[in-house]
Amino acid sequence: MEISWTENNTPFSEKFQDIYYSPDGGVDETKHVFINGNNIHNRWPSEKFVIGETGFGTGLNFVCALDLWLKKNKSGHLQYISIEKYPLKRSSLELVYKNFPELSKSSALLLNYYPEEPHQNEIYNLDIKEANVSLSLICKEALDCFDHFENNVDAWFLDGFAPSKNKAMWSEEVLSQIGLHSASKATLATFTCAGFVRRGLGSAGFEVQKAKGFGNKKHMIKAFIDAK
Numbered sequence: 001m002e003i004s005w006t007e008n009n010t011p012f013s014e015k016f017q018d019i020y021y022s023p024d025g026g027v028d029e030t031k032h033v034f035i036n037g038n039n040i041h042n043r044w045p046s047e048k049f050v051i052g053e054t055g056f057g058t059g060l061n062f063v064c065a066l067d068l069w070l071k072k073n074k075s076g077h078l079q080y081i082s083i084e085k086y087p088l089k090r091s092s093l094e095l096v097y098k099n100f101p102e103l104s105k106s107s108a109l110l111l112n113y114y115p116e117e118p119h120q121n122e123i124y125n126l127d128i129k130e131a132n133v134s135l136s137l138i139c140k141e142a143l144d145c146f147d148h149f150e151n152n153v154d155a156w157f158l159d160g161f162a163p164s165k166n167k168a169m170w171s172e173e174v175l176s177q178i179g180l181h182s183a184s185k186a187t188l189a190t191f192t193c194a195g196f197v198r199r200g201l202g203s204a205g206f207e208v209q210k211a212k213g214f215g216n217k218k219h220m221i222k223a224f225i226d227a228k
Contacts, residue, residue, distance in 0.1 A: 001086045003058075003095075011058055011096055015086065018161040020057045020096075024215035027100060029191070030064040032214040037189025037222050038155040040065070044072045048079070052153035052181065054169055055160035056084035056137055058096045059110055067106040070131055078133045081153070083145045087118035087137065110135075123148065142174050149181040156182070158190035158221075163197060172200045179204030179225070186225045193219035 003011045003020070011020040022029040035041070043049065053061060062080055069078050090111060097107040113126040118139055126135040138145040142160075156178055160169030168174075175197070178188070188206060190197070191214065198208045198221060206223035213220040 001088055001092075003088060003092045009099065011092075013086075013161065016161040016165045018165045021060055022215045026058075026060050027064060027103065029214045030061050033191050033220055034061050034157045034159070034189050035064060035068065037211065037220065038157075038187045040068065040155065041072075043154070044069065044076075046073065046076050048077045050079045050081070050150075050152050050154050050183070051157060052149060052155070052178070053080070053082040053157040053159060054142060054174070054178075055158070056082040056087065057159065058088060059093055059107075059114070060096070060100075061157050061159055062135060063097070063100075063103050063106045063110055066109065066128075066131060066133060067103055069133060070106060073132070076132065078131070079136075080133065081136045081138070081149060083138050083140070083142050085120060085139060085141055087120075087139050089118075090114050090116050142169050143171075143177065146177040146181055149177075151181050152183045153178075153181055154183050154186055156186065156188035158188065158192075158197075163192055163194045170194070170197055170200070172203065175200035175204045179206060182225050184225065188221070188223040190221045191217060193217075193221050197221065 006012050008023045010023045109128050120139050122139050124137040138148055160166050163170040201208050201223050205225055208223045210219045211222045
């Protein structure tokens with residue numbers, strides 16, 4: 001799938017009529033919502049860490065996580081598993097990362113391994129040996145992806161398009177699967193604070209908190225599982 005661009009140079013999905021990341025700053029949004037929202041800085045270095053993501057999109061969350069991993073971890077292993085039914089072409093990702101020269105090292109690693117034109121109903125297991133990182137990109141319907149997760153996800157990045165634009169990604173069934181495949185003491189963060197998402201996460205076993213949102217969003221969600 002290809003992308004179009006808004007007037008302020010933000011990638012935009014014609015299918016979902018939504019932007020891939022905030023026009024107030026994609027990297028800053030990822031750091032505020034997903035990196036800080038999951039307290040990643042204080043959990044790395046780590047011998048092994050598993051991140052689960054709903055909505056790979058442009059890969060910006062992965063690249064930011066990889067950038068931090070390269071700075072903090074010398075010997076551990078990062079496993080990153082991401083769901084994306086409509087994967088972008090590598091050429092689209094190349095256009096995106098021209099806007100983020102500060103991520104040149106980590107984005108180059110992704111682009112070196114990323115398929116030229118990934119397809120739906122495929123799974124791409126990318127072994128980025130230089131960083132001791134494995135990326136699994138599962139290009140299927142969200143509910144069809146969880147058989148490829150173990151019950152060991154340490155941190156979740158929920159970054160599908162807005163719930164009003166892409167309801168299937170935020171269904172009660174999907175949120176339940178996220179709870180089932182979480183490790184003890186798992187955390188979760190997402191840009192949305194929609195009431196039905198909070199309730200769904202609560203039903204899935206998470207303690208849910210409102211937190212300060214990024215940019216023009218007043219609130220976001222942080223959540224955790226106290227024990228399993």
